[in-house]
Amino acid sequence: MLCLPALVCVIIFSYGPMVGLLMAFEDYKPWQGISGSAWIGLDNFKRIFDYEESTQAIYNTLIIAVIKIIVGMIVPIFMAILLSEIRMMGVKKSIQTLVYLPHFLSWVTIAGIMIDILGLDGSINHMLTHLFGIKPIYFLGDPELFRPTIIISDLWKNFGFSMIVYLAVITGIDPSYYEAAEIDGATRRQQIRHVTLPSMLPMIIVIATLSLGNVLDAGFDQIFNLYNPLVYSTGDIIDTYVYRSSLLNGQYGFGTAVGLFKSLVSFILIIISYRIAYKAANYKIF
Amino acid sequence: MKYKGDRMDMKKIAVLASAAILTTGLLAGCSSDNKDNANKASNATANADAGSAMKDGKFDPPITISIAKQQDENAGKYINGETINDNVLTRWGKDNLGINIETTLLGGDAGNYNTKLRLAITGSEKLPDVLPVYDTMLENDLIQSGLVKDITEDISKYMPDRLKEIYKQFPTSFNPIVHDGKVYGMAIAPNLTEGQVMLIRQDWLDKLNLKAPTTIDEFEKVIAAFTNDDPDGNGQKDTYGFDFSGKDSYNTGWVSDSVMIFSAFTGKNLPGQWYNDNGKLTYGSVAEGTKEALAKLQDWYSKGYLNPELATQGAWDALADFTEGKAGIIIGRPWLYGSIKDVEKNVSGAKVIMYPTINGVNGDKTYQAGQQNDGVFMFNKDFKNMEAFFVYYDKLYDAAFGTGDFKYGYAEGYDYDIVNDEVVFDPTKFNKPLEAAVMVGKMSFTKNTPSVDGTGKSFYDLANGVEANTGVLMRAASTDQTTRDGYVISYENSDVLLPNAFNGPPTKTMQTSWEQLTTMEKETFTKIIYSREPISAYDDFVKKWHDKGGTQITEEVNEWYTNASKVDVMTNMGLK
Incomplete structure (x- = not known):
């Protein structure tokens, strides 16, 4: 009885707007409203797969997002373990702050800096020419190099944030485990393998499951600010593609269809990973 | 009153x-x-x-x-x-x-x-x-x-x-x-807003004994010299001729534009916009001559005459090379001088002068996008x-x-x-100094202050000895001489400004296919210039463009135009 107001709120504000999803199946015209617009069934969804540009975009999204997720999982875990082994608090704290800092910068800012330093005449190329005597590399204009550039820069910006979560878990491990391991004669490396990692596992599973939901999110802000016609073939993702095509046209139906499609895929993936986590690691997330 | x-x-x-x-x-x-x-x-x-x-x-x-x-x-x-x-x-x-x-x-x-x-x-x-x-x-x-x-x-x-x-x-x-x-x-x-002019490093021209180009051949000679003949005299090959941006469009319409090169071969058909050819609307990017323009740009790019990073720099970012004294020619509206004049401070002896854009291969002027x-x-x-x-x-x-x-x-x-x-x-x-003037003209329903100055009439009048006795003229008179000269050029060449002939809502096929076509267009143009694809890729593009909806869109655009111009609304509104 007491939770009734909250329940009503949830229904009104969370489930009510879902009526708008109907737009995905309509040729929506704002002045005709959702009930008045023409019903066109799955045409909007067909459009997503109709054109070679949009299927290419879906493919690019998957590649970029999946690699981002994998790299974005492994590196922070690795860094968190390394960092937790540092005994000098000052050094530890300053490294932690330094790698965490870029997380607060917006992509617009970072993209501006990147275009500058990754340019043919930028500092990175200067350094490379100086050290190895190679020709300047066009990082942002080369379809082959665009994805790695995107992934590495995303990693640089964001790994500090996930690292902090893992660090917190490591700090929370009961010291008596380590003591016991030490008495048993375990080396530091063995302690990491048999104490630290297993203790982190639940958190790793939670984060992995949640990030699977992002498998169709390759990072609009980042790519939108960095891509250009030379790298459309490898860098154009669903979000940038939809942005370009619906900004021009005010295509509500199509936009909603893409949104719904993305949520659906994420939903299915989350369900699957939830099951796997439960079956394989006997861990219930929700 | x-x-x-x-x-x-x-x-x-x-x-x-x-x-x-x-x-x-x-x-x-x-x-x-x-x-x-x-x-x-x-x-x-x-x-x-x-x-x-x-x-x-x-x-x-x-x-x-x-x-x-x-x-x-x-x-x-x-x-x-x-x-x-x-x-x-x-x-x-x-x-x-x-x-x-x-x-x-x-x-x-x-x-x-x-x-x-x-x-x-x-x-x-x-x-x-x-x-x-x-x-x-x-x-x-x-x-x-x-x-x-x-x-x-x-x-x-x-x-x-x-x-x-x-x-x-x-x-x-x-x-x-x-x-x-x-x-x-x-x-x-x-x-009709002011048109773009060509800003050239006059000190480089003088040093190499060159004159401001007026044709495509002269232009090529100048940018070649700006690239190879060490115009800044530092003994290094670190300069280039023509600075523009190709990231978002080859017809930017305000600064860092390359449309002049296209128009030199295509006349009034400009990339990315529609041209009214005696009542029939055609799309500029697939017009005859575009291929020659792209071939020219490809050749120039491979020889190092162009901004090496034109694909990744937006129109405003591309200004940097000019301001730093690396590039010799850039195109923009006359006020651009105010934004790049730092080059005269950054590089000793630098001097920028504005010239009209070059003429096309057939001797006609080159055209550019106009905004009305x-x-x-x-x-x-x-x-x-x-x-x-x-x-x-x-x-x-x-x-x-x-x-x-x-x-x-x-x-x-x-x-x-x-x-x-x-x-x-x-x-x-001011009596009570302000950091920037307050735009009072924008405080009611207009986002831009109304103007009847066209492409720079006040500057033209001033240059012809009209006394500065109204706000508009006084304001014009208070700007620097280089900018004023630029506006005079813009005013004298008002006829090169072509507003996009299609200014209606996206047509039916445009709504579903236009983005694919534009993506393909930008990709093809840029890749050709960078020699990632041969010039023949342009022919494939034109064919694909028509097959994938371009033909249909052209029909729809013309249908729209016929509808819009069917009734003589100008007479009905008493505007004839």
Whole structure:
């Protein structure tokens, strides 16, 4: 009885707007409203797969997002373990702050800096020419190099944030485990393998499951600010593609269809990973 | 209130305007049923609504007009504690015209503003009386929704003559808002904006004994020399000839443009825009000659004559190379000089001079995109005070014509000031110095201050010895000489400016396929220039473009044009 107001709120504000999803199946015209617009069934969804540009975009999204997720999982875990082994608090704290800092910068800012330093005449190329005597590399204009550039820069910006979560878990491990391991004669490396990692596992599973939901999110802000016609073939993702095509046209139906499609895929993936986590690691997330 | 004509060409307009004002005074006592007399002097008679009549050029009781507004430069910069609904201009309107302007729908950036207007269409927000709309799709949505009014008659009846003279020059600006022979809006302060000129490092030209290029061959020679002959004399090959941006478009229309090279081969067909070839609209990027232009650019790029990073730099980012003294030629509107003149500080001896753009291969001038208006006014179908709107709108033009209350600018101490009996435009020299002038002209329904200066008429007049006695001329006279010279070139070459012939809402096939086509276009052009694809890729592109919807779109665009120009709306509006 007491939770009734909250329940009503949830229904009104969370489930009510879902009526708008109907737009995905309509040729929506704002002045005709959702009930008045023409019903066109799955045409909007067909459009997503109709054109070679949009299927290419879906493919690019998957590649970029999946690699981002994998790299974005492994590196922070690795860094968190390394960092937790540092005994000098000052050094530890300053490294932690330094790698965490870029997380607060917006992509617009970072993209501006990147275009500058990754340019043919930028500092990175200067350094490379100086050290190895190679020709300047066009990082942002080369379809082959665009994805790695995107992934590495995303990693640089964001790994500090996930690292902090893992660090917190490591700090929370009961010291008596380590003591016991030490008495048993375990080396530091063995302690990491048999104490630290297993203790982190639940958190790793939670984060992995949640990030699977992002498998169709390759990072609009980042790519939108960095891509250009030379790298459309490898860098154009669903979000940038939809942005370009619906900004021009005010295509509500199509936009909603893409949104719904993305949520659906994420939903299915989350369900699957939830099951796997439960079956394989006997861990219930929700 | 008194009008005074200042220049010969304005005399006629000024006389008419003064006549209008005089009539107002005479008729003020009359009753409100003499609407028929009002056909000439727009602001002469009473208002039909609510018995509010105009007395002594003022509405009594006062009228309130609600407006929609997309935030402009003034946002957050109002001085003297003023706000969007209570500022020097709204107070002026209230006190002098008896018209209150109230902003009831306010949007931040373009996207946010459009969303709010769309919400207003669905009925979840109130639709204001006056709606500036900057998006053709939205214009079409509003017309289709039946929420905006047909103003054909209002224009013919209430629009003051001096404004009619302006709108007569821009018949195509009505195309997007004509539907079934009815006119549902009008361009916001139409005015052909200044064209682009060629900015060249004069010191480099002099050092290498070259002259400013006027043809494509001369241009090639100059950029080759700028690249290979060490124009900055530092013994290193670290300069290049032509700086432009290809990230977003090869027809930027403002700065870092490359359209001149295309137009040299294609004439009036410009990449990314539609050309009206005797009533038939064609798309510029697939026009004959584009291939030659791309081949030229490919050749130049491979020889190092062009901005090596043109694909990744946006129009504004591309300026950097010029400002740092790495590039010799850039194209932009005359005010660009103000943004790149740092090069004269950064590099000792540097001197930038502006020249007209080169001629095409057939000896004709090269053309470029022209802009004639930013958005249109539309009106709520229940709005009854069109007359009052035009009175107010006409007053805002006083600053442009240099007449009436706004001879020098809109408000003393805001966008100009009088210091020791002298009119000053530099805000740092005001009686109460400001960091930047306040844009009073944008405080009501126009996002851009109305102008009748075209592509730089005031600068042209000054150069021909006209005395600077109005705000517009004085302002022009207070800019630096290089910029002034640039505007004179722009004015003398106004005929090279081509507004996009298609300015309607996206057609049916455009909605589904245009993005694929543009993506393909940008990709192909850029890859050819970078030699990632051979020049023959252009032929494939043209074929694919037509197959994947281009042919259909061309048909639809022409259908739209036929519809828009079927009825002679200009005559119906009294604009012939």
